[in-house]
Amino acid sequence: MSKELVIDVQSDEIHIALLKDKKLQELNQEKKDNQFAVGDIYLARVKKLMPSLNACFVEVGFEKAGFLHYLDLGGQFNSINKFLKIVQKNKNTLSHLSKMQLLPDISKDGKISEAVSEGQQLLVQIAKEPISTKGPRLTSEISIAGRHLVLIPCGNKVSISQKIDSAEERKRLKNLLESITPRNYGIIVRTVAEGKTASVLDKELRGLVKKFENSLMDISASTKAPKLVLSEINRTETILRDILDDSIEGIYVNDRETYYDVKDYIQGIAPEMEKVVKREKGDIPIFEKYDINSQLKKGFGRTVSFGKQGYLVIEHTEACHVIDVNSGNRTKATDQETNALNTNMAAAEEIARQLRLRDMGGIIVVDFIDMNDSQHRQKLHSTMKEAMSGDRARHNILPLSKFGLMQITRQRVRPVQKIDVREACPTCKGTGKIEPTISIVDDIQNKIEQSPLKNIILQVHPFIEAYLNRGFWKTIRKEWQKKYNKKIVCQALSTLDISSFNIIDPNEIKKK
CATH class of the missing domain: 3.40.630 (Aminopeptidase)
Structure with a gap:
C-alpha cells in the first residue's frame, strides 16, 4: 500500500493530508501562530486544589487553567520536583541528573493535597489540547519523543513496543538500550526502532538527553511561572516523525520555505528518504491536483x-x-x-x-x-x-x-476535526433573490475585457469551465482569445461556487 503526504501551506494555516492508494486517510490542520500543542513542557504554578476530584488546576499561560489529576503526577513526581529545585538553585548541576538519588515513587492511592500545594511550581506536559469549554489536560510524567525512542527523565527502566513481535529482536533492543542509557533515565523503544543499529539509537538517545537538559537552562529561582520550557516540534514534523517509512512514495509541498524545512528534517532522521520530498510549483492548487478537496466534501x-x-x-x-x-x-x-x-x-x-x-x-x-x-x-x-x-x-x-x-x-488529545461542507446558495447568496443565470458568463467576459493581462488563468466552477470549452473548433473561450487578443486558460475548481470566478496572472503563481 503506497502512501503520500500532501502539505498545503496557506497564509495562516498549514493543511497536511495523508493519502493511501490515492484515498484520503488523515487530515491535520495547524495554525501558523499556534503556541499551544500536545507535548509542550511548561514550568507551571498550582492555582487551586480540588480535593473532591483528587486533582488541581494549574496555570500554564492559557486562558483556562489546565487540569492535573493525582494519577497523572506519575510515580517519579517527587524525583522530578527534587531535580527542578536543584536546577533552580544551581544551573551547573544540570548535567548531573544521573548522579542524583531518586526518591521513592508516590503512592497510587494518595491524595492531591499530600503531593502539591497552592502556589507551588512544577514541571508539566500538555497531554490533551483544550477541548470545548475545558482547559488542557496535563501530566507530570515528562517524556521527550524522538523517531525511535521516547526519553523518560527520572525513569529507571527500558520498555519495548509491543508491536515488535520478534522475541530475539526485543531482547537485543532491551540489552542494547540498557547498556547505553544514562542512569536515572527511562526509555520507551518505538516500533520503528526494530532492526536499527546501536550507533543510530545511541546518537538519538544522546540528542534527546541534550534536548531535555538544554530546555532547563533558562530556569532559575527568579523565573516566574507559567513559562514554556520545551516546545514540541510543529505538527508537520510530528506527523513525519510518526509515519515516515519505506511505504511513503512522495511528500509534496507547495511552499518553498516549508519544502526546505521538511527536507532538512528528513535529512536528519532518515537521509535515505530525502528524495521523496518534492516541491509543487504548478498553477493548480495542490489539494485540487491530488483530488483532496473533492474527497473532503464527500468525507x-x-x-x-x-x-x-x-x-x-x-x-x-x-x-x-x-x-x-x-x-x-x-x-x-x-x-x-x-x-x-x-x-x-x-x-x-x-x-x-x-x-x-x-x-x-x-x-x-x-x-x-x-x-x-x-x-x-x-x-x-x-x-x-x-x-x-x-x-x-x-x-x-x-x-x-x-x-x-x-x-x-x-484516544482524544485535540478537538474533533470539523469541516463545514455545506455551501452558500451560489445564486442568491442567502437573499432569496437571484440574478439571471446568463449574466454569469457576461460578468466573466467583462472582467477579461477590462483586465490588462495578456496571459490569463481563469478559475471557475467545473460546470462553467465545461460550458466555456464546449465544442471543438469554436468555443466561447477561443472566441474571447481572438476578440481580446489574450491567451486564456480555463481551470476548473470544485471549491468555487457556480457564480464565482478568479482571474489570475500566471507570473504571480511562478513567483511563489
Whole structure:
C-alpha cells in the first residue's frame, strides 16, 4: 500500500493530508501562530486544589487553567520536583541528573493535597489540547519523543513496543538500550526502532538527553511561572516523525520555505528518504491536483456513502459520537443475513477511516445492521479491529452487544476535526433573490475585457469551465482569445461556487 503526504501551506494555516492508494486517510490542520500543542513542557504554578476530584488546576499561560489529576503526577513526581529545585538553585548541576538519588515513587492511592500545594511550581506536559469549554489536560510524567525512542527523565527502566513481535529482536533492543542509557533515565523503544543499529539509537538517545537538559537552562529561582520550557516540534514534523517509512512514495509541498524545512528534517532522521520530498510549483492548487478537496466534501458531511453498499450517518455530541450504518438500494445477496454482513464489513473499513480522518476521540457508538449469526458478529468484530490496527491513537473495541451496538474508545488529545461542507446558495447568496443565470458568463467576459493581462488563468466552477470549452473548433473561450487578443486558460475548481470566478496572472503563481 503506497502512501503520500500532501502539505498545503496557506497564509495562516498549514493543511497536511495523508493519502493511501490515492484515498484520503488523515487530515491535520495547524495554525501558523499556534503556541499551544500536545507535548509542550511548561514550568507551571498550582492555582487551586480540588480535593473532591483528587486533582488541581494549574496555570500554564492559557486562558483556562489546565487540569492535573493525582494519577497523572506519575510515580517519579517527587524525583522530578527534587531535580527542578536543584536546577533552580544551581544551573551547573544540570548535567548531573544521573548522579542524583531518586526518591521513592508516590503512592497510587494518595491524595492531591499530600503531593502539591497552592502556589507551588512544577514541571508539566500538555497531554490533551483544550477541548470545548475545558482547559488542557496535563501530566507530570515528562517524556521527550524522538523517531525511535521516547526519553523518560527520572525513569529507571527500558520498555519495548509491543508491536515488535520478534522475541530475539526485543531482547537485543532491551540489552542494547540498557547498556547505553544514562542512569536515572527511562526509555520507551518505538516500533520503528526494530532492526536499527546501536550507533543510530545511541546518537538519538544522546540528542534527546541534550534536548531535555538544554530546555532547563533558562530556569532559575527568579523565573516566574507559567513559562514554556520545551516546545514540541510543529505538527508537520510530528506527523513525519510518526509515519515516515519505506511505504511513503512522495511528500509534496507547495511552499518553498516549508519544502526546505521538511527536507532538512528528513535529512536528519532518515537521509535515505530525502528524495521523496518534492516541491509543487504548478498553477493548480495542490489539494485540487491530488483530488483532496473533492474527497473532503464527500468525507466530512453528516452522511457518508461507502460505495454502492450503503452509507453512514455521523452525529457528534458532547458526550460521544454516534454512527448509524444503513444499507444501500443495490444489494447482490439474496438473503437479509448475508446482505447485512457484507454491508457491515464494508462499513467497518469506512468507519475506521472516518475516525482517523475526523480525529474522533472519546466514546464512539456504532449501530450496525442487525445480524443473528454469532459467527458473523465475531467476524465483524475481527474486521473492525483489523481496520483500526494501523491507527496511531490508542483505542479499544468491544464486541457487538445484543442490541447490535459496537462501542469504541479512542484516544482524544485535540478537538474533533470539523469541516463545514455545506455551501452558500451560489445564486442568491442567502437573499432569496437571484440574478439571471446568463449574466454569469457576461460578468466573466467583462472582467477579461477590462483586465490588462495578456496571459490569463481563469478559475471557475467545473460546470462553467465545461460550458466555456464546449465544442471543438469554436468555443466561447477561443472566441474571447481572438476578440481580446489574450491567451486564456480555463481551470476548473470544485471549491468555487457556480457564480464565482478568479482571474489570475500566471507570473504571480511562478513567483511563489
